[in-house]
Amino acid sequence: MIELREVCKTYNDGQPNAFTAIDGISLALEHGRISALRGPSGSGKTTLLTLLGCLARPTSGRVRIGDEDVSALPERFLTELRRQRFGFVFQQFNLIRGLSARDNVMLPAFPLGQPHAVLSARAQALLERFRLAHRADAPVEWLSGGEQQRVAIARALINDPDILIADEPTANLDTRLAEEFLQLMAELHADGKTIVLTSHDPLVLDSGLMHRIVTLRDGRVVDAQ
Numbered sequence: 579m580i581e582l583r584e585v586c587k588t589y590n591d592g593q594p595n596a597f598t599a600i601d602g603i604s605l606a607l608e609h610g611r612i613s614a615l616r617g618p619s620g621s622g623k624t625t626l627l628t629l630l631g632c633l634a635r636p637t638s639g640r641v642r643i644g645d646e647d648v649s650a651l652p653e654r655f656l657t658e659l660r661r662q663r664f665g666f667v668f669q670q671f672n673l674i675r676g677l678s679a680r681d682n683v684m685l686p687a688f689p690l691g692q693p694h695a696v697l698s699a700r701a702q703a704l705l706e707r708f709r710l711a712h713r714a715d716a717p718v719e720w721l722s723g724g725e726q727q728r729v730a731i732a733r734a735l736i737n738d739p740d741i742l743i744a745d746e747p748t749a750n751l752d753t754r755l756a757e758e759f760l761q762l763m764a765e766l767h768a769d770g771k772t773i774v775l776t777s778h779d780p781l782v783l784d785s786g787l788m789h790r791i792v793t794l795r796d797g798r799v800v801d802a803q
C-alpha cells in the first residue's frame with residue numbers, strides 16, 4: 579500500500595509567491611494495482627506523482643510506502659528507497675543522447691556497484707523482452723519514439739523495482755504505440771508490479787486496465803473510483 583495522509587505540497591513555502599499545489603490529500607493505492615491520476619492541467623497530478631515516488635517531500639502530512647513512513651526519512655535514505663523500490667518513466671523519456679540504448683538502461687543501476695558484465699546482461703535481457711535487442715548498441719537518438727519509450731521502460735525496470743511511476747506516458751505516442759504501451763503495462767501488472775501513472779489520454783483512462791482512477795482538481799481529490 580502507498581498511503582498519503584493529509585498531504586500538502588506548497589511550492590516556495592513562506593515566500594510571497596507560495597503556491598499550494600497539493601492541498602490536503604489522503605489516499606491509499608494498493609500494491610499490485612494500476613492506478614491513474616487524472617485532472618485538468620495544473621490540478622497537481624505531476625506534483626502528486628513526485629510525492630508518491632519519493633522524488634519530493636510533502637510540506638506537511640505523511641507518506642507511507644508499505645510499513646515505512648517515508649516523509650520523515652533523511653535524503654540519503656530516500657535516495658536509496660527510490661533506487662530499490664521505484665522505477666520512473668518520464669514524459670520526455672529523459673534518455674541520455676550519445677549513449678547506447680543498453681547504456682541508458684544500465685544507468686540507474688551503476689550506483690549499486692554491481693559488476694558491469696552482470697548489469698550489461700540484465701539490460702540486454704530487458705531490451706530483448708521489449709523487442710529491442712537489435713537496437714542495444716545504437717545511440718538512443720537513432721531510435722523511434724516508440725523504441726525510445728521502451729528503452730525508458732526498460733531503464734525503469736533495471737533495478738527490479740516493485741513500483742513503476744509514469745508521468746503522461748502516452749503523451750508523445752500515436753494510437754498504435756499507446757496501445758503497445760498499455761500492453762506492456764498489462765504484462766508488468768501480471769508480473770506483480772504496482773503502477774501509478776498520470777494521464778489525460780482517454781485511450782489509457784478508458785482502456786479498462788486501470789484499477790483505480792483518481793481525479794484531481796485544484797490540488798484535491800474530487801473522485802477516486
Ligand SMILES: Nc1ncnc2c1ncn2[C@@H]1O[C@H](COP(=O)(O)OP(=O)(O)OP(=O)(O)O)[C@@H](O)[C@H]1O
Pocket residue numbers: 589590597598599617618619620621622623624625626
Ligand atoms: N516548482 C514549482 N514551483 C512553483 N509552482 C509549481 C512548481 N511545479 C508546479 N507548480 C505549480 O503547481 C501546480 C500543479 O502543477 P503540476 O505540474 O503538478 O500539475 P499537473 O496537473 O501535472 O499539470 P499538467 O497536466 O499541465 O502537467 C501548477 O499550478 C504549477 O504551476
